[in-house]
Amino acid sequence: MNLDLPREALEAASQRNFELKGYAFEAAQGAAAMPPDRARGAGSEQNPAPHFCPCGRTEVSALHKRIGEIAEVAAMCGVNIICFQEAWNMPFAFCTREKLPWTEFAESAEDGLTTRFCQKLAKKHNMVVISPILERDRDHGGVLWNTAVVISNSGLVMGKTRKNHIPRVGDFNESTYYMEGNLGHPVFQTQFGRIAVNICYGRHHPLNWLMYSINGAEIIFNPSATIGELSESLWPIEARNAAIANHCFTCALNRVGQERFPNEFTSGDGKKAHHDLGYFYGSSYVAAPDGSRTPGLSRNQDGLLVTELNLNLCQQINDFWTFKMTGRLEMYARELTEAVKPNYSPNIVKEDLVLPPSSG
Ligand SMILES: NC(=O)NCCC(=O)O
Numbered sequence: 538m539n540l541d542l543p544r545e546a547l548e549a550a551s552q553r554n555f556e557l558k559g560y561a562f563e564a565a566q567g568a569a570a571m572p573p574d575r576a577r578g579a580g581s582e583q584n585p586a587p588h589f590c591p592c593g594r595t596e597v598s599a600l601h602k603r604i605g606e607i608a609e610v611a612a613m614c615g616v617n618i619i620c621f622q623e624a625w626n627m628p629f630a631f632c633t634r635e636k637l638p639w640t641e642f643a644e645s646a647e648d649g650l651t652t653r654f655c656q657k658l659a660k661k662h663n664m665v666v667i668s669p670i671l672e673r674d675r676d677h678g679g680v681l682w683n684t685a686v687v688i689s690n691s692g693l694v695m696g697k698t699r700k701n702h703i704p705r706v707g708d709f710n711e712s713t714y715y716m717e718g719n720l721g722h723p724v725f726q727t728q729f730g731r732i733a734v735n736i737c738y739g740r741h742h743p744l745n746w747l748m749y750s751i752n753g754a755e756i757i758f759n760p761s762a763t764i765g766e767l768s769e770s771l772w773p774i775e776a777r778n779a780a781i782a783n784h785c786f787t788c789a790l791n792r793v794g795q796e797r798f799p800n801e802f803t804s805g806d807g808k809k810a811h812h813d814l815g816y817f818y819g820s821s822y823v824a825a826p827d828g829s830r831t832p833g834l835s836r837n838q839d840g841l842l843v844t845e846l847n848l849n850l851c852q853q854i855n856d857f858w859t860f861k862m863t864g865r866l867e868m869y870a871r872e873l874t875e876a877v878k879p880n881y882s883p884n885i886v887k888e889d890l891v892l893p894p895s896s897g
Pocket residue numbers: 623704709736737738739761762763764767768
């Protein structure tokens with residue numbers, strides 16, 4: 538269902554040259570509905586390329602300014618949780634495998650420039666902000682992580698979560714920069730609902746979604762950076778399926794446009810060296826536990842997707858389909874414990890071990 542958005546917000550979005558769309562997911566009135574039972578969530582997608590210049594603070598501040606403009610419109614729409622795309626404050630430079638200058642975009646999750654900027658946004662607009670960045674962890678030798686910082690609407694940093702699955706596919710060479718996240722599957726209890734962040738490539742892993750759901754997530758954000766040739770056929774299915782399988786809302790966000798890097802790089806596949814990773818196809822959307830979803834945002838233009846989420850739907854669909862009750866987690870836990878052992882022998886029944894029927 539379309540959500541009526543204020544005229545001033547629509548005008549501001551059009552003046553600022555980004556798409557603004559709104560949808561609502563309704564649910565039957567829950568007899569025992571407990572607040573918070575409604576969240577107004579938003580996800581943004583943007584093309585950072587027009588703001589690029591040689592690596593330095595100007596680039597970051599231009600991206601801050603752009604996100605500031607988008608967040609302001611989100612506030613006009615009454616949004617109370619907003620998530621930005623993966624590594625939103627930098628070029629998606631991991632394809633190059635070069636360390637400098639790209640690693641200089643890394644910041645402290647707790648008090649880096651971008652976190653401080655998002656804290657101001659959160660407080661000013663009374664909005665929970667999810668800010669996915671390249672993190673430098675100074676308390677542990679200055680190592681890098683792919684991290685989402687979660688900032689409360691009070692402006693305080695609630696915590697952070699890290700990308701659990703690191704791609705090794707095509708030009709997505711992120712394992713050159715950081716390791717698999719070591720913070721598990723935290724869920725953040727905000728004033729507007731329980732939220733979690735499954736960063737990009739984690740969306741291909743059903744168990745990753747499952748663990749956030751087991752920890753109680755009602756909305757799982759999936760900030761991403763992915764390109765058409767690689768994943769556009771998977772995109773409409775994965776987050777939607779995760780919403781169904783886990784009785785929760787999912788919000789899949791992708792950047793838009795093409796980013797050109799000064800030095801050529803190869804994909805290690807014998808093909809010609811190139812300067813860009815491909816086309817980031819946007820198409821951000823939100824899916825609900827009943828399997829419905831919003832249309833996608835644009836493939837080409839910056840955008841803001843505002844959705845009214847009736848969180849009662851999570852419990853209602855859970856009671857109806859009962860995937861949590863029928864999930865047989867203890868059986869899988871037992872079998873997986875065996876399957877990961879080095880001496881595991883797969884449970885395959887072979888024909889030559891089956892006794893022939895007796896002839897007499
Ligand atoms: N950013 C990222 O993890 N991209 C990997 C490609 C994909 O998962 O579609």
